């Protein structure tokens with residue numbers, strides 16, 4: 001029996017730019033079990049990070065979540081807010097997109113936390129690492145004391161800290177308990193001499209050490225779900241391995257669920273139980289690690305796997321996927337398979353946008369590709385020069401935002417009633 005902690009249904013996140021509407025996340029579904037690691041993999045620009053940021057509510061204007069549901073299972077929270085937001089509750093689950101932004105934000109730290117690709121830009125260079133981790137601990141301690149006022153407390157705390165900090169540089173705003181807990185967190189993530197290192201500034205840490213410190217900060221609230229967005233990309237290979245080992249160990253020790261965003265299939269193979277392959281804002285294939293690696297159907301999945309060096313296999317050239325990911329601008333996205341211009345098996349059938357079909361392997365192995373429905377028929381193959389070099393059908397007239405026939409764009413389902421700076425105004 002599964003213990004689903006997070007379920008995303010039909011999530012759409014748009015950016016309303018001067019160039020037009022960008023469909024960064026275009027109706028994705030995914031399901032994560034408690035204690036598992038779910039990997040979202042794809043090239044840069046496929047919508048992976050926007051998906052992660054949508055889940056943790058870090059989308060800022062001109063971005064906006066326009067449709068979908070994000071169901072999070074937490075019986076205590078569901079019970080606590082059921083009277084105030086009955087429409088957002090289904091048993092012991094909460095639809096995070098139906099609760100006000102202030103409540104949603106209060107879940108950051110204790111329920112959801114995130115580690116980012118570049119630790120250098122995530123730490124304030126003028127404050128010691130220990131102090132910054134202790135601040136995160138302090139905010140969570142205050143929030144636990146009064147969970148309904150997390151936002152107000154954390155904002156007040158930050159403002160007070162800034163004002164008093166500018167007047168008395170030696171003043172401390174975190175309790176000694178929080179400082180001690182920060183040192184314990186540094187020790188937990190394998191920082192040697194944590195007492196001394198806590199008093200050092202970010203520039204005194206190496207890249208790997210700072211990444212560990214960021215993980216320590218993310219663990220301050222003992223989150224249920226840790227979202228790791230390309231957590232090892234900025235590190236050299238040996239440090240990457242150490243950070244992955246650390247995440248593995250912490251997951252086992254703390255029972256965390258991890259959503260891992262990466263372009264690196266080696267990281268996926270090592271860490272993940274389930275995988276979603278993302279392309280042009282859609283999850284085009286999803287299933288268990290074995291489904292996706294051993295029984296994949298989608299040519300994009302095959303292309304990603306073919307572009308990974310195989311040190312144990314026969315020596316041969318890597319097979320990069322030709323072409324580029326599309327811009328995701330709504331008026332440039334045609335109603336066909338978005339991978340068709342790069343796909344070696346593109347057929348006439350692919351000129352309609354494919355549905356999601358069940359695929360081989362486990363029950364929930366699905367693929368958004370007609371090959372799962374009809375198989376490949378070279379009699380229906382598109383000619384090699386069907387698309388021009390920009391991904392459009394050769395000779396096709398460009399259709400701009402003012403020329404559209406109304407098939408694109410949609411009514412916005414969200415945001416919820418309370419709007420903030422994080423919502424489209």
Ligand code: SF4
Pocket residue numbers: 298299300337338339340341343344345346347349350354368369370371
């Ligand atoms: S739907 Fe067609 S073009 Fe798209 S990936 Fe499948 S075979 Fe290729």
